[in-house]
Amino acid sequence: MTGDTSDHATDAATDAFVAYRNLLFTVAYELLGSAADAEDVLQETWLRWVTVDLARVRDQRAYLVRITTRQALNRLRTMKRRKEAYVGSWLPEPLLTTPDVAEDVELAESVSMALLLVLETLSPTERAVFVLREAFDVDYDEIAAAVDKSPAAVRQIAHRARQHVDARRPRQVVSPGEARVVLESFQRALETRDLQGLLDVLAPDVVLVGDGGGVKQAVPRPVSSAGKVARMFVGGLGKLTGTITAGPTVVNGSPALVVHLDGELDGIMAARIEGGRITGLYYVRNPEKLTRVGAETALTLR
Secondary structure, eight states, X not given: OXXXXXXXXXXXXXXXXXXXXXXXXXXXXXXXXXXXXXXXXXXXXXXXXXXXXXXXXXOHHHHHHHHHHHHXXXXXXXXXXXXXXXXXXXXXXXXXXXXXXXXXXXXXXXXXXXXXXXXXXXXHXXXXXXXXXXXXXXXXXXXXXXXXXXXXXXXXXXXXXXXXXXXXXXXXXXXXXXXXXXXXXXXHHHHHTOHHHHHHHEEEEEEEEEEOBTTBOOOSSOEESHHHHHHHHHHHHHTSOSOEEEEEEEETTEEEEEEEETTEEEEEEEEEEETTEEEEEEEEOOGGGOTTSSSOBOOOXX
């Protein structure tokens, strides 16, 4: 009889975990910017979840989010040391996303490369509070339980983090259609190595960030200004032997480009677009961060 009860409890725990798995992955990914680490956090969450007495759990979603947040915070602190030893600039791991992600403006913005980079400038606790409150609408009491702070302290942290993010996030939300038009112009100029074409589509203060992880060549530090970025693409591409092609894709809920060199995947280029021009380019070439662009990843805020 005991075995039957235990099996039933495990089945119930499994059903709940599966029901919220996409949500938990999204929480972990927004906190970490790494799909590989998010998957590890989900594994750790599961191992703790199956030991919980479900009869005492009032809100399974909230409880699972709390476990996931705590595990992600632990990992964030170890990732800080890894990033300090990282070769060159660090960019979030790009995800090929399902069409519904792009259709959900709130979700698409919350997982955009541009916002994830802004979140990198927050402390681990600030990031957790901001993400849980702004993206997932978790109440202050639940956030307090997840980050081991008082609700009053969480409110202050949330206010401070929101001000910090608002000062640095894109000033306007661009529709997928607008973004595609801008990226098509950039793609044509990139493939034909058209310097003037690049200058026309890049904002004067555009910033290019490249991530090769020490495995592939990338700009060692961010490159600023349209002139420098355009000349770097034209001159740098000129040194490459082979045919470069760029095709449209949807990464982290936003239009992006998948770049191939002689038919082989070279990298993913995401963009921050404002006022009809590209203000930020994020080129991920590190092969370890390109493993999720072959299949769609389901993300959700609910």
